Amino acid sequence: MVSKNQIKLIKSLSQKKFRNKHNLFVVEGTKGIEEFLNSDFELYSLFSYENSFEVSSEKWFEIDENSLKKISFLANPHGGLAIFKIPETTEIVFTGLLLALDGVRDPGNLGTIIRLCDWYGIDHLLCSQDTVDCYNPKVVQASMGSLTRVKLRYVDLPQFLKEHNDLPVFGTLLEGENIYSKELPDNGIIVMGNEANGISEEIKALVTRKLNIPQFGKNQETESLNVATATAIVLSEFRRRSLTEK
Amino acid sequence: MVSKNQIKLIKSLSQKKFRNKHNLFVVEGTKGIEEFLNSDFELYSLFSYENSFEVSSEKWFEIDENSLKKISFLANPHGGLAIFKIPETTEIVFTGLLLALDGVRDPGNLGTIIRLCDWYGIDHLLCSQDTVDCYNPKVVQASMGSLTRVKLRYVDLPQFLKEHNDLPVFGTLLEGENIYSKELPDNGIIVMGNEANGISEEIKALVTRKLNIPQFGKNQETESLNVATATAIVLSEFRRRSLTEK
Numbered sequence: 001m002v003s004k005n006q007i008k009l010i011k012s013l014s015q016k017k018f019r020n021k022h023n024l025f026v027v028e029g030t031k032g033i034e035e036f037l038n039s040d041f042e043l044y045s046l047f048s049y050e051n052s053f054e055v056s057s058e059k060w061f062e063i064d065e066n067s068l069k070k071i072s073f074l075a076n077p078h079g080g081l082a083i084f085k086i087p088e089t090t091e092i093v094f095t096g097l098l099l100a101l102d103g104v105r106d107p108g109n110l111g112t113i114i115r116l117c118d119w120y121g122i123d124h125l126l127c128s129q130d131t132v133d134c135y136n137p138k139v140v141q142a143s144m145g146s147l148t149r150v151k152l153r154y155v156d157l158p159q160f161l162k163e164h165n166d167l168p169v170f171g172t173l174l175e176g177e178n179i180y181s182k183e184l185p186d187n188g189i190i191v192m193g194n195e196a197n198g199i200s201e202e203i204k205a206l207v208t209r210k211l212n213i214p215q216f217g218k219n220q221e222t223e224s225l226n227v228a229t230a231t232a233i234v235l236s237e238f239r240r241r242s243l244t245e246k
Numbered sequence: 247m248v249s250k251n252q253i254k255l256i257k258s259l260s261q262k263k264f265r266n267k268h269n270l271f272v273v274e275g276t277k278g279i280e281e282f283l284n285s286d287f288e289l290y291s292l293f294s295y296e297n298s299f300e301v302s303s304e305k306w307f308e309i310d311e312n313s314l315k316k317i318s319f320l321a322n323p324h325g326g327l328a329i330f331k332i333p334e335t336t337e338i339v340f341t342g343l344l345l346a347l348d349g350v351r352d353p354g355n356l357g358t359i360i361r362l363c364d365w366y367g368i369d370h371l372l373c374s375q376d377t378v379d380c381y382n383p384k385v386v387q388a389s390m391g392s393l394t395r396v397k398l399r400y401v402d403l404p405q406f407l408k409e410h411n412d413l414p415v416f417g418t419l420l421e422g423e424n425i426y427s428k429e430l431p432d433n434g435i436i437v438m439g440n441e442a443n444g445i446s447e448e449i450k451a452l453v454t455r456k457l458n459i460p461q462f463g464k465n466q467e468t469e470s471l472n473v474a475t476a477t478a479i480v481l482s483e484f485r486r487r488s489l490t491e492k
Binding site for chain 1: 354358361368392395424468471476482
């Protein structure tokens with residue numbers, strides 16, 4: 001059974017202010033719930049048809065299909081819905097490559113980028129304060145469990161880059177140099193910008209190595225690449241070098 | 247003014263069967279409408295606040311903000327809504343690289359892949375019959391005008407590959423060879439698979455060159471890459487070779 005108060009709590013967690021107030025967020029679907037249960041995240045409560053996840057009985061609430069539909073943020077809920085505690089912010093370890101996002105607003109893009117970090121072994125993802133919240137249900141969904149493995153931290157990005165000016169800061173900019181032929185080290189900070197406006201002027205001034213992904217199509221009107229696909233190309237290129245140039 | 251019949255027509259165009267029946271599809275937003283008007287696509291009718299696009303008066307219908315909200319498929323409609331005619335299928339020209347999609351279902355993914363083709367100069371995109379329809383409003387939106395420049399064709403993909411078995415067929419598969427070190431020519435067909443299941447068994451048997459995008463993260467549980475980001479990495483890698491190895 002799901003109580004009215006529980007429904008109210010779950011619904012409120014679609015909003016950042018309530019996630020922060022309660023220090024809780026929602027994970028949906030069998031695979032996602034399993035991955036969070038097997039991680040350092042701490043379960044608050046679980047709603048599912050059966051207790052197949054074998055969580056302690058005081059945290060488990062039996063639910064039928066109709067009730068799951070009522071509390072779910074998905075069009076086609078499946079497997080259950082879990083509430084986890086938002087962990088304390090972890091320290092950033094400065095080894096290898098860090099990725100930093102400057103105002104990425106679309107939850108799907110952030111989720112995809114977290115998944116890319118997981119694939120390409122980027123352990124730490126820095127987000128500017130105006131980047132979408134990583135505990136937004138759509139981000140959790142799109143990150144496909146990678147949120148349990150990649151450590152995110154929201155920072156004052158300009159301030160952060162100024163404090164760590166011993167590291168090279170990479171950014172893709174129109175006036176940058178061809179990423180395919182430029183030397184790419186395996187340490188530093190890679191900055192990716194906002195969907196509509198790219199990297200902000202303030203951050204641009206702090207980028208020490210300007211890169212460019214060459215356009216091959218002949219159409220001048222072509223929109224720039226989506227930030228998640230551009231991130232894929234940039235991370236692929238950095239990691240390729242560490243494989244083939246060592 | 248928008249008539250009841252026009253509203254009914256527009257709403258019906260969210261469904262493939264009605265798009266095919268009427269041979270019409272919807273484009274929204276100032277930039278998108280402009281790009282389609284400046285392309286070979288033929289306008290059927292346009293609904294906007296003013297006739298700033300300067301289309302012939304019998305195709306233009308003045309509309310206010312509230313009516314636009316009523317007919318729009320977007321959460322935040324802007325600039326207007328246009329209906330264009332679905333063009334006849336174009337012939338495929340076999341020069342260079344072709345991309346083929348095997349059951350890509352998510353409209354956002356198809357739109358992003360069309361945008362990638364535009365960026366990387368892939369003129370022809372082949373889609374299996376079970377790939378999402380490219381005139382789906384969400385695909386049109388996500389492709390950001392690139393649909394005016396990339397030529398799509400829906401084909402019986404296994405049949406098509408069998409008929410063109412003189413060309414190398416590339417596919418990313420777990421058992422494939424490292425894409426970063428494998429020789430990549432600048433002609434052939436690159437196949438990308440379905441979101442959940444990858445390349446189907448039938449198509450897998452027709453892939454002549456198996457490639458793999460190496461995983462750098464140490465987490466064995468990491469989900470495979472999203473199909474749009476994988477496409478970005480594969481196209482980037484093919485094009486990089488044509489730049490640096492020639």
